[in-house]
Amino acid sequence: MPEGPSIVILKESLIQFKGKQLIGVSGNSKIDQSRLADKYVLDFKSWGKHLLICFDDFTVKIHLLMFGSYTVNSEKDRAARLALTFSNGYVNFYSCSVTLLEGYVDDLYDFTSDVMNDNWDEVKALEKLKEIPDALVCDALLEQDIFAGVGNIIKNETLFRVRIHPESHVGNIPNTHLQGLITEARNYSFDFLNWRKEFVLKKHYLIYNQKVCKICNSKIVRKNTGVKNRRSFFCENCQTKY
DNA sequence: TATAATGTTTGAAC
């Protein structure tokens, strides 16, 4: 569920409730649910892995973390964390993080750092990468302040596509390749989005969870890398370590 | 069945 493109799918599934008035709010979330009662949802937005439910003077942030889920117009056999009912249907969120943020969403988020957003700014991303030359690129890609929405699958697939070794130091990667990495992070995220919509994401994995390199047939290395210590899959032969 | 995994925050420990 939880990488950026999946949250875009979630957002799109909620368009039917945009502009609608809440007629029911429940769930075991500890936010002040009375704030939502009878309010109109102005919009549903996403920023990276955050789903944002926008009200006039506050924003509800849903983060699915690793295992969160949701249902639209159906139930799960489990208590909902937050259940929102409208005149034309309802959405339930399960085992997720729910936070109420004061203020309107556009004053709270910088959408230029969301790889899925139309306002994604490659130049800013490059500038931010230049500020962390000592970081490993596997960590940098997971940095939500730079690449909001990129998760571990997108990280691995993007690095393989641009033939960069996950343990490369950011400062050692030539500019043209850094630029290519930034472009591909967004590019692959949209492939991810389209494949996930068609339920064919897994069969398109080139490196993630794979055993053998699809280019050179050599054994793919699986190793936890970086200070974030997340799983990386890479081909020593095809990906350059800078 | 035990394990590990698409993630992030928190607070203790150093």
Added chain:
DNA sequence: AGTTCAAACATTAT
């Protein structure tokens, strides 16, 4: 005071 790290949360496929 800044960093590092384990714990916590919770579900599902293998």
